[in-house]
Amino acid sequence: MVSIATWNINSVRLRADQVERFLRQEAPDVLCLQEIKTEEKHFPHAVFEAAGYAHRAVHGQKGYHGVATVSRIPLREVSRHDWQDNGEARHVGVELLGPGQGLIVENVYIPAGGDIPDREANPKFGQKLDFLGRMTRWAEALDRPTLIVGDFNIAPLDCDVYDHKALLKVVSHTPIEVETLGQFRDAHGWVDLGRQFIPAPQRNYSWWSYRSYWRDKDQGRRLDHMWASPDVATQARGHRIVEETRKWDQPSDHVPLITEFDL
Template sequence: MVSIATWNINSVRLRIDQVERFLTEQTPDVLCLQEIKVAEHLFPHDMFERLGYTHRAIHGQKGYHGVATVSRLPFRDFSRHDWQDNGEARHVGVELLGAGQGLILENVYIPAGGDIADRALNPKFGQKLDFLERMTRWAEQIERPSLIVGDFNIAPLESDVYDHKALLKVVSHTPIEVDTLNRFRDAHGWVDMGRQFIPAPERNYSWWSYRSYWRQKDQGRRLDHMWASPELAPQARGHRFVDETRRWEQPSDHVPLITEFDL
């Protein structure tokens, strides 16, 4: 069994103790981090090395964005796509070796898209849609069993947000974003692990704003995802979210997801 986790950590150096606690308690074989907010040469390697995550692929930059995949299983660097088309560090892909032989693991941080859901008024929103379109063209060409994970910054289903009608005009749940994400899904026939194991309309949030008291109101959204190739999906044996991390002191606004595969 191979367990793969994904977590938007919102600064890996600021929350390195929380990452260590998560790895110690949940012991995934692989962890994909987004929004590490650090350049590669300043990444905190020591803790990962100490816990046995001796294989690491880091695509970072100073202060913003950035992704990292750390693993107890051997892998080789596979790809780094610039779907943002501006050099931002938002993707790293690896090919697992050993126990996970042959699986391509894609770790992505899709742009949030700003506050206004209008390309003409908000260039960031247009960049988000264009990012997804570039991913879609890429997905049409995939020939290997793949798992794409990360912060997609879109909650596609009505039950993926606390109030569907109230959020229809809010970036992350607008119809144009959902339609664009669905085209990406259909380009490869991706299977959504979160909804395969926790079917809609069950609550399955992964993000709560710092602006609302999350435990009282539970105003969450499912922005983080793990999607498997159609030939990989039947090998999945379980999926869960670890929302206890949101109760930790000074937490990330996202919680980790874990999927287990019988590879």
């Protein structure tokens, strides 16, 4: 069995102790982090080395964005796609070389898209849709067993948000974003592992705003995802959300997801 986790950590240096706690508690074989907000030279390598995660692929930048995949399993970095088309660090792909040998794990941080769901009024929203378009063209050519995970910044289903009607005009749940993500899904026949194991309409949130979480009204959204090639999806044996991390001291606004595979 191989367990793979994903977590938007919202600054790996600020929350290195929380990552260490999570690794000690859940012990995934592979952890994909997004929004690490640091260059590779400042990445807390010693924390992961001490925890037994000797294999790392870090694609970072100063103060913003950035992704990193850390592993107890040997791996090799295979790609860094610039789907944002502006040099931002939002993707790293690796191939597992030990258990699960041959599996490609793609770690992605899709842009949030700003506040206004209009390409003309808000260039960031257009960049998000274009990012997804480039990802879709990439997915059409895939021919290897692949898992893509990360912060997609889109809640695709009506039940993936706390109030579907109220959020239809809110970036992350607008019809155009859902449709564009659907085109990406169909380009490779991706299987949404979160909904394979926690079928709709069951609650399955992974993000709560810092501004509203204190109200304890469960105003969540499912923005983080683990999607698999059809052949990889058949090997998935379990999936869970580690929601307790949202209640840790000074937490990320996202929580980790973990899927176990019989590879």
